[in-house]
Amino acid sequence: MKSREKEAAGGRQMVGMLAVSRAGHDRNVLYLIVREEGERVYLADGVYKKYAAPKKKNRRHIQPVHSGISQKELQELSENPADADTKIKRWIKLYQKQNV
Structure with a gap:
């Protein structure tokens, strides 16, 4: 992971974290980060973007909001x-129910 990427992720892996989209037509949609490759993260919401075909998004266009799920759940x-x-x-x- 490059230092710039570590800064965006707070110095840790982002897989398993819940994140909000901050740019694009899906702005303010909550996703689970299922994979990351370089400057891209792959997001799933279980409804429109499935785990098998996740949405590809630039890591700068999302904001992690929760530590997400455990390694066991991943x-x-x-x-x-x-x-x-x-x-x-x-x-x-x-998450949405707890944070409304």
Whole structure:
């Protein structure tokens, strides 16, 4: 990870974090970061952007809002992608309910 990327992520990996889109037609939409590659992150919301086909977004255009899910839960997503979208929807809904 480059130093500029570490600064954007607070010096840590962003996979598993909940983030809000800050630019584009999906502005203010909450996503789970499912993968990162260089300057790009891949986002899923479980409804329109599925775990199997995540949205590609520039890392500068998102704002992490929550530490997200545990490493164990991330492992479960990759092991069972059929249930991934349901779990992602549940995590996002739970976060929104707690922070309204």
